[in-house]
Amino acid sequence: MKVIKEKHPLAMRWTHWVNFPILTIMIWSGMLIYWANDEYKITLFGYTFFSFFPDWFYNALRIPHRLSEGMAFHFLFMWFFTLNGILYVLYTIISGEWRELVPQKKSFKEAWLVLLHDLHIRKMAPPQNKYNAAQRIAYTAIIVMGIGSVITGLAIYKPVQFYYLTWLCGGYHFARILHFALTIGYVLFFVVHVVQVILAGWNNFRSVISGFEVVNEDPKPIIEITPPSDEKPIQ
Amino acid sequence: MKNPFSKKHKSPKKPLTVEQKISRRNFLSFGTFIVAGSVAYGGWKWLYNSPEEARTVTAGARAPLRRALNKTELAFRRVFSNNNLVKTYPKEMAAKNVRHNSDIGSEGKIDIDTWKLQVKKHTGEVLQITLDDIKALPKTDIIYDFKCVEGWDQISHWGGVKFVDFINHFKLGAETQLQYVGLATPDAEYYVGIDMPSAMHPQTLLAYEVNEKPLPPNHGAPLRLIIPVKYGIKNLKRIGSMSFSDSRPPDYWAEQGYDYYSGL
Numbered sequence: 001m002k003v004i005k006e007k008h009p010l011a012m013r014w015t016h017w018v019n020f021p022i023l024t025i026m027i028w029s030g031m032l033i034y035w036a037n038d039e040y041k042i043t044l045f046g047y048t049f050f051s052f053f054p055d056w057f058y059n060a061l062r063i064p065h066r067l068s069e070g071m072a073f074h075f076l077f078m079w080f081f082t083l084n085g086i087l088y089v090l091y092t093i094i095s096g097e098w099r100e101l102v103p104q105k106k107s108f109k110e111a112w113l114v115l116l117h118d119l120h121i122r123k124m125a126p127p128q129n130k131y132n133a134a135q136r137i138a139y140t141a142i143i144v145m146g147i148g149s150v151i152t153g154l155a156i157y158k159p160v161q162f163y164y165l166t167w168l169c170g171g172y173h174f175a176r177i178l179h180f181a182l183t184i185g186y187v188l189f190f191v192v193h194v195v196q197v198i199l200a201g202w203n204n205f206r207s208v209i210s211g212f213e214v215v216n217e218d219p220k221p222i223i224e225i226t227p228p229s230d231e232k233p234i235q
Numbered sequence: 236m237k238n239p240f241s242k243k244h245k246s247p248k249k250p251l252t253v254e255q256k257i258s259r260r261n262f263l264s265f266g267t268f269i270v271a272g273s274v275a276y277g278g279w280k281w282l283y284n285s286p287e288e289a290r291t292v293t294a295g296a297r298a299p300l301r302r303a304l305n306k307t308e309l310a311f312r313r314v315f316s317n318n319n320l321v322k323t324y325p326k327e328m329a330a331k332n333v334r335h336n337s338d339i340g341s342e343g344k345i346d347i348d349t350w351k352l353q354v355k356k357h358t359g360e361v362l363q364i365t366l367d368d369i370k371a372l373p374k375t376d377i378i379y380d381f382k383c384v385e386g387w388d389q390i391s392h393w394g395g396v397k398f399v400d401f402i403n404h405f406k407l408g409a410e411t412q413l414q415y416v417g418l419a420t421p422d423a424e425y426y427v428g429i430d431m432p433s434a435m436h437p438q439t440l441l442a443y444e445v446n447e448k449p450l451p452p453n454h455g456a457p458l459r460l461i462i463p464v465k466y467g468i469k470n471l472k473r474i475g476s477m478s479f480s481d482s483r484p485p486d487y488w489a490e491q492g493y494d495y496y497s498g499l
Binding site: 001002003004017021025033034036037039067068069071072073075076079158159160161162163166167172173176206209210211212214 | 253254256257260261263264265268271272275279295296297300301303304307311314315316319320321322380382383384385386387388463464488491492493494498499
């Protein structure tokens with residue numbers, strides 16, 4: 001029998017979907033800014049493997065020579081990004097949802113088993129509540145990353161007024177590197193997230209929009225069948 | 236009298252089946268999702284295609300984004316304090332080759348002997364100040380991380396007169412009651428506007444030395460602004476004139492779409 005099972009609360013769905021376009025705009029405007037001093041590359045033993053970013057990439061996204069534009073967008077949408085994040089975290093704390101989200105002691109061990117299961121190496125996944133161990137780690141990490149983006153962002157945006165944040169982030173240089181690395185982290189998160197959502201299927205995806213999943217439950221027996229007790233035990 | 240609506244009471248609504256509940260909730264939530272998504276997309280299109288601001292002391296930005304920059308400035312002005320100082324470094328850490336980005340307004344050479352700083356007071360009086368007058372004041376050195384709006388930064392060593400000391404010595408206290416300082420190169424090709432609190436910050440210098448030597452032409456000889464609480468674009472080279480006003484003085488990069496405040 002089909003049963004509606006509540007899954008995601010309204011506040012979580014709204015903040016999730018509000019965040020999506022805002023973060024997209026933040027990443028895009030961030031690239032317009034980064035282009036003006038695009039010094040980061042992955043170099044190992046003197047050999048550069050990848051340079052952020054190649055020209056074809058910049059040109060395809062029409063990024064070059066738009067620094068002032070990027071800053072204007074970035075410093076408007078930073079407010080919405082931060083506010084939306086604060087609302088989500090507050091909701092999670094007040095509602096008690098954090099209990100389903102924050103990794104437990106066993107989560108770090110279990111996350112491996114989840115990974116092996118998802119890669120079809122292991123047959124059984126560990127038992128879970130709303131989120132499995134890997135999800136707990138991922139969905140908590142993404143919030144920590146969001147807080148990190150705000151802090152590293154402020155550290156490079158107002159390094160004199162918020163000198164203590166700049167210090168906390170290891171200086172102006174390192175704060176900019178962290179701010180950039182976190183953005184790469186979002187993109188990697190996004191790729192895995194979307195693949196997982198596709199694999200999980202429609203019922204799961206729908207629950208982030210409408211809030212519920214449809215599950216099949218065996219109907220509960222109306223009359224409880226109890227073994228007759230008046231019989232005499234067989235000697 | 237018979238109630239025409241009483242019929243309803245006779246046949247109460249059947250409770251919705253699970254299927255009906257599912258499609259009802261799907262309709263509502265996906266409907267909301269699509270409507271909200273369309274509104275958001277429309278809002279983005281509006282913002283992205285919004286007209287450029289009318290040209291005033293600022294120009295070149297989308298009108299709503301300029302309004303946002305100005306509002307954001309107000310928010311961050313509240314955390315500005317003379318107690319918040321830029322980090323300073325030991326002399327050895329200062330770059331030997333100081334990076335140079337632009338020559339607008341300071342191309343070629345200038346005759347330092349005939350150069351004079353023109354200070355235009357709001358009364359109309361103009362002070363003509365020579366480099367020797369300025370060098371006679373107590374010298375302050377600062378070794379700090381210079382930050383460019385492009386995203387690079389460099390530890391560099393500057394020497395000169397504190398802006399506050401300059402103001403006090405030349406009895407310009409009344410001018411600092413106004414809200415802005417305007418600076419321009421002698422040819423007026425490059426010009427900046429600085430809010431008074433930032434100009435009066437204890438680390439703001441009128442610099443005539445870099446790495447303990449007189450400024451070379453490409454770093455703004457004979458006198459330039461070093462203002463650690465602002466991006467490099469506000470650190471005007473080869474100052475020709477200084478003025479004071481309550482309205483925003485013209486600003487070269489604010490006319491090119493950059494934030495007027497550009498504070499750090």
